[in-house]
Amino acid sequence: MLHVSPSDLAASSIEALRVLVPAALPAAGYVITAETPAHVPAREALLDRAMGPGRVRKSSEVIRRGRLPADGLAFAATGLDQSLLGTLRLWHVAAGTRDGAPVAALLLGPLAIEPSAQGLGLGGALMRHAVGEAKRLGHGAILLVGDPAYYARFGFSCASTARLAMPGPFEQHRLLALELKAGALSAAGGLIVGTGRAAGSRATRALQLSQRVGVAA
Ligand SMILES: CC(C)(COP(=O)(O)OP(=O)(O)OC[C@H]1O[C@@H](n2cnc3c(N)ncnc32)[C@H](O)[C@@H]1OP(=O)(O)O)[C@@H](O)C(=O)NCCC(=O)NCCS
Numbered sequence: 001m002l003h004v005s006p007s008d009l010a011a012s013s014i015e016a017l018r019v020l021v022p023a024a025l026p027a028a029g030y031v032i033t034a035e036t037p038a039h040v041p042a043r044e045a046l047l048d049r050a051m052g053p054g055r056v057r058k059s060s061e062v063i064r065r066g067r068l069p070a071d072g073l074a075f076a077a078t079g080l081d082q083s084l085l086g087t088l089r090l091w092h093v094a095a096g097t098r099d100g101a102p103v104a105a106l107l108l109g110p111l112a113i114e115p116s117a118q119g120l121g122l123g124g125a126l127m128r129h130a131v132g133e134a135k136r137l138g139h140g141a142i143l144l145v146g147d148p149a150y151y152a153r154f155g156f157s158c159a160s161t162a163r164l165a166m167p168g169p170f171e172q173h174r175l176l177a178l179e180l181k182a183g184a185l186s187a188a189g190g191l192i193v194g195t196g197r198a199a200g201s202r203a204t205r206a207l208q209l210s211q212r213v214g215v216a217a
Helices: 013-021 037-051 054-057 059-065 122-136 148-154 200-212
Strands: 002-004 030-036 074-079 084-098 102-108 139-143 175-180 189-195
Touching: 002 139, 030 122, 037 054, 037 084, 037 175, 054 059, 059 074, 059 084, 059 139, 059 189, 074 122, 084 122, 102 189, 122 148, 148 175
Parallel strands: 102 139
Antiparallel strands: 002 030, 030 074, 074 084, 084 102, 084 189, 139 175
């Protein structure tokens, strides 16, 4: 769990956040935790508010649909009153192939911050936490589709994505990647496809149940 104190954010930002979401921002700041099943209804409502109903038609959604996020890489940012302020998940994919073999990577998204709390550093905090965890867990590269002007600050670029494609309409200049291990995406080319565990399998239901009752799995 990442604790972020007010000193981590500009004083003016903290003050603005208190004004905008007085119930959501406790004096101690906010926390980034692993997403749990209890976050799901608020997460879906937040995604609808932040991204609109068209979010389910994105090419990234084709990759995510029916699958679970990568283990340990689904995050929730909450106020200390437990209200959801931000969501970010990462998914197992094959970033095309190299010499005929799938290239393992992660797809990042969706990232969304509660509209009344945007522009105050929460998105950045979630991104840095997620990238750090993905690296700690030994993943080689992260892909995403998003605004280069936002994601460049976290090291993402289109330098290694020119030969990759999404399974649906996408803008090539918005297909970005960050290599966590040097050369992880070199010579990778082709279609990005989901490779994560299917949601709804017996193993998945058991995992979800264990999480609901608080059993370590
Ligand atoms: C994009 C989003 C996640 C950023 O989170 P946030 O908490 O608002 O962002 P932060 O406070 O960490 O960063 C703010 C900075 O990012 C910049 N920024 C935000 N969105 C941007 C965008 N789409 N393109 C370029 N810069 C952007 C701001 O101008 C600000 O810049 P500054 O630091 O130079 O002042 C958030 O605004 C959001 O949820 N938007 C709606 C959903 C969405 O678009 N998700 C991303 C899909 S690709």
